[in-house]
Amino acid sequence: MKFKLYLTLIxxxxxxxxxxxxxxxxxxVFVKKGFSTLDTSTFxxxxxxxxxxxxxxxxxxxxxxxxxxxxxxxxxxxxxKLPGITFEILDVYRKPIYTSGKYDITQYYDYTxxxxxxxxxxxxxxxxxxxxxxxxxxxxxxCVGVLIGYE
Amino acid sequence: xxxxxxxxxLGLLLNFLFSCNNSETNTVNGKSDxxxxxxxxxxxxAQKVFYSLPAPHEVASILIEHPSASYIxxxxxxxxxxxxxxxxxxxALNLGIYGTDLSYASxxxxxxxxxxxxxxxxxxxxxxxxxxxFNEEAIKKLEGNVxxxxxxxxxxxxxxxxxxxxxxxxxxxxxxxxxxxGGWVEGMHIACKLSKKDLKTNPLLTSRILEQDQTLxxxxxxLEQYQENEGIKEILGDxxxxxxxxxxxxxxxxxxxxxxxxxxxxxxxxxxxxxxREKYVK
Numbered sequence: 001m002k003f004k005l006y007l008t009l010i011x012x013x014x015x016x017x018x019x020x021x022x023x024x025x026x027x028x029v030f031v032k033k034g035f036s037t038l039d040t041s042t043f044x045x046x047x048x049x050x051x052x053x054x055x056x057x058x059x060x061x062x063x064x065x066x067x068x069x070x071x072x073x074x075x076x077x078x079x080x081k082l083p084g085i086t087f088e089i090l091d092v093y094r095k096p097i098y099t100s101g102k103y104d105i106t107q108y109y110d111y112t113x114x115x116x117x118x119x120x121x122x123x124x125x126x127x128x129x130x131x132x133x134x135x136x137x138x139x140x141x142x143c144v145g146v147l148i149g150y151e
Numbered sequence: 152x153x154x155x156x157x158x159x160x161l162g163l164l165l166n167f168l169f170s171c172n173n174s175e176t177n178t179v180n181g182k183s184d185x186x187x188x189x190x191x192x193x194x195x196x197a198q199k200v201f202y203s204l205p206a207p208h209e210v211a212s213i214l215i216e217h218p219s220a221s222y223i224x225x226x227x228x229x230x231x232x233x234x235x236x237x238x239x240x241x242x243a244l245n246l247g248i249y250g251t252d253l254s255y256a257s258x259x260x261x262x263x264x265x266x267x268x269x270x271x272x273x274x275x276x277x278x279x280x281x282x283x284x285f286n287e288e289a290i291k292k293l294e295g296n297v298x299x300x301x302x303x304x305x306x307x308x309x310x311x312x313x314x315x316x317x318x319x320x321x322x323x324x325x326x327x328x329x330x331x332x333g334g335w336v337e338g339m340h341i342a343c344k345l346s347k348k349d350l351k352t353n354p355l356l357t358s359r360i361l362e363q364d365q366t367l368x369x370x371x372x373x374l375e376q377y378q379e380n381e382g383i384k385e386i387l388g389d390x391x392x393x394x395x396x397x398x399x400x401x402x403x404x405x406x407x408x409x410x411x412x413x414x415x416x417x418x419x420x421x422x423x424x425x426x427x428r429e430k431y432v433k
Contacts, residue, residue: 044208044212045312047315048315061197061200063200065369093189122194122197
């Protein structure tokens, strides 16, 4: 009898972990869709995973060292179920270097720094009128990611 | 019925434990003294902050890739030492180290070396529980593209992305961070070796080594988030030693725009790197 209980427990844990690992598939496949915009024939992806699930109105930031005279492409992409994204590139004092257009699903910016500097990439998910009026306790989240490539 | 209840309660308990772990990942470390990036209300309100430090192939590209660089196989960490790495920390450090080595080899089209180091990286990644990364498919793709340097770099970069995604999505931030440190230290080791610790050997290379005082504070800030981990604490001590060597060097730009410092201070930076790298690859 005990054996059956242990077996059930082991199976439950296995199923639970499998479910978790499936949930954890997260945004990797989604982010790789941005490779075409990154143009991997010109830009080498930096190999870093900067993606997570967000709901409308939420933000995230990336801190990255950029080196002078290197050409970079920064691709920001969001799930099409989200109302869109805006992003900014800020210097260490948070002074904007670039501010994107509003609420497109995929955007990119090519940047060649004239000096070595650590920069902040700040991404904000937009809010549609519907989202503003229809606030849920636990809003749905969707993938948002940033790909950075260097030439 | 009681058994079903027991199983249900255990399920809930597991759920609670995993949820606690996940919520921790969304906290923002507000320390900004060393990375110089100002943390304001906007950043504190962000759902997450990513420290996007260079992965091994970018480290190799930043530090080593330039017209007068050369390939010297003795600078690599031999793959035969793989079995020496038995702890999570040493495996993670050397996954980063082998990552930079294979990227360095790929720059000089040392294709068999790239394949061997990729296979070794795959084994270490598997030992760390990172499955489906540096996999058979990637190795086959490498073998099929031996004459296509750009495609090889893309395969390497995608392997690092897969590895990083796996570690971040499974909450193994410490392991992901240690891999990056290993890759960076190896890049610095190769660059210092190529410079022969002589400022005049290659001013561009010297300048690139000195420019790393920019990456270092970000790396330290990133690791400080996990300093309750004993392994990370030791690595932080190593990085602080390197940071002190950079502070002492106090590099300045010369007339050609290259960073430079005294020979003694440059020697000290490289010797500190050699000492720490030696400890990691032992």
